[in-house]
Amino acid sequence: MDEELKPAEPARARTLGPLRMIWREAIKYPGRLAAASGALLVTSGATLAIPAGFRLIIDKGFAAGANVDELGRWFQYLLLIVLVLAIGTACRFYFVSWLGERVVADIRLRVQGNLLRLPPSFFESNSPKEISSRMTSDTAIIEQVVGTTVSVALRNTITAIGGLIYLFYLAPKLTAILLVGIPLVVLPIVVIGRRVRNVSRSSQDRVAGIGVIVAEVLGAMKIVQAFGQEQRELGRFAEKVEATFETALRRISLRAGMTAIVILLIFGGITMLVWEGALGVAQGTISGGTIFAIVITAGLVAGAAGSLSEVYGDLLRGAGAAGRLNELLREEPDIAP
Numbered sequence: 001m002d003e004e005l006k007p008a009e010p011a012r013a014r015t016l017g018p019l020r021m022i023w024r025e026a027i028k029y030p031g032r033l034a035a036a037s038g039a040l041l042v043t044s045g046a047t048l049a050i051p052a053g054f055r056l057i058i059d060k061g062f063a064a065g066a067n068v069d070e071l072g073r074w075f076q077y078l079l080l081i082v083l084v085l086a087i088g089t090a091c092r093f094y095f096v097s098w099l100g101e102r103v104v105a106d107i108r109l110r111v112q113g114n115l116l117r118l119p120p121s122f123f124e125s126n127s128p129k130e131i132s133s134r135m136t137s138d139t140a141i142i143e144q145v146v147g148t149t150v151s152v153a154l155r156n157t158i159t160a161i162g163g164l165i166y167l168f169y170l171a172p173k174l175t176a177i178l179l180v181g182i183p184l185v186v187l188p189i190v191v192i193g194r195r196v197r198n199v200s201r202s203s204q205d206r207v208a209g210i211g212v213i214v215a216e217v218l219g220a221m222k223i224v225q226a227f228g229q230e231q232r233e234l235g236r237f238a239e240k241v242e243a244t245f246e247t248a249l250r251r252i253s254l255r256a257g258m259t260a261i262v263i264l265l266i267f268g269g270i271t272m273l274v275w276e277g278a279l280g281v282a283q284g285t286i287s288g289g290t291i292f293a294i295v296i297t298a299g300l301v302a303g304a305a306g307s308l309s310e311v312y313g314d315l316l317r318g319a320g321a322a323g324r325l326n327e328l329l330r331e332e333p334d335i336a337p
Contacts, residue, residue: 016315018323022142025103032095032102039092040151044158046085048166051296053078055170058289092151100147104139111135111328118333134328138321145318153311156304163301170290170297174276178298181273185265186306192258199251206244213237266302270295 026033057074115131123131167175217224217233224233273295280286 016319018319018326019145019315021107021322021326021329022103022146022318025106026099026146028106029099029102032099036092036095036099036151039088039095040154041158042088043085043092044155044162046081046088047159047300048162048297049081050078050085051293051300052166053081054296055287055289055293058292059287060289092155096151097147100143100145103146104143107142107325108135108139111325114329114331118331122331131328134324138325141318141321142325145315145321149311149314149318152307153315156307156311160301160304160308163297163304167294167297167301170294171277171280171286174273174280174294177273177276178301181269185269185302188261188265189258189306192254192261196251196254196258199247199254203244203247203251206240206247210237210240210244213240270299273298 053074057071057078060070060074112135164175164179167178213233213236217237224230274291277286277291277294281288281291
């Protein structure tokens with residue numbers, strides 16, 4: 001029998017290797033997997049088609065002397081894209097969520113089936129509460145990974161790649177400028193965002209520390225009052241409260257600074273992009289609809305790139321949860337049946 005299980009904690013794995021266990025469960029349902037993938041491609045394509053629709057409307061419909069019937073046709077085209085996007089998103093959500101729930105149910109059944117084969121000595125050396133935690137909290141993380149994180153990662157990857165291809169088609173020069181500008185926008189957001197998350201976790205820990213002190217004092221109130229330690233305990237509590245307040249101030253300051261930087265970089269970048277595009281319109285080298293499509297598509301690409309940096313951390317958490325559940329599946333009984 002393997003060594004004693006480590007205490008449960010929502011830790012991250014160092015690699016994504018343990019996620020193979022989740023993939024092996026998901027491919028047992030190829031039909032649902034194909035449906036989810038198809039819906040994902042359709043929604044990503046429809047999302048990128050919206051800027052193209054607006055480009056046609058602005059260039060064709062807003063032109064002087066535009067035909068009313070032709071204008072209506074372009075708006076109908078845009079409404080059709082929106083309809084496809086709505087239906088595709090609903091289908092993607094259903095099939096991806098179905099896969100998430102089904103994979104988690106199968107993993108729980110496999111783990112429970114293996115646990116029932118193990119000898120009593122295993123449960124003497126490993127806490128049932130710890131095992132139960134793996135069956136609940138870890139499977140919940142896996143459900144989020146399959147039902148949300150992977151879908152978001154794939155959707156943003158397709159959107160970013162498709163958006164860049166479309167941008168190069170519209171205006172290679174402006175797209176080259178965007179490729180230089182996007183990292184300048186995303187990198188500060190990612191760096192500051194990580195610091196905000198770290199400070200937020202520290203703030204939560206300090207709040208938990210306040211709860212511990214309150215529970216200790218209330219549980220031993222007779223002893224505290226009997227020895228006249230009220231002021232001492234109040235002082236300890238005040239220190240925890242002030243420390244929590246200072247941590248919260250750091251979090252607030254970071255978030256305020258990040259908000260200012262995000263607004264400055266994003267809207268400043270859009271302004272510079274539109275400025276460059278306006279010069280092209282004045283020179284007759286680019287149309288107004290193309291400028292609008294570039295701005296919208298660039299926003300989609302930048303948003304997708306920023307989201308991908310967040311998704312990787314969630315995937316590592318999912319890999320950690322999968323690895324811990326896999327430990328239970330690898331346990332073998334002392335006497336083979």
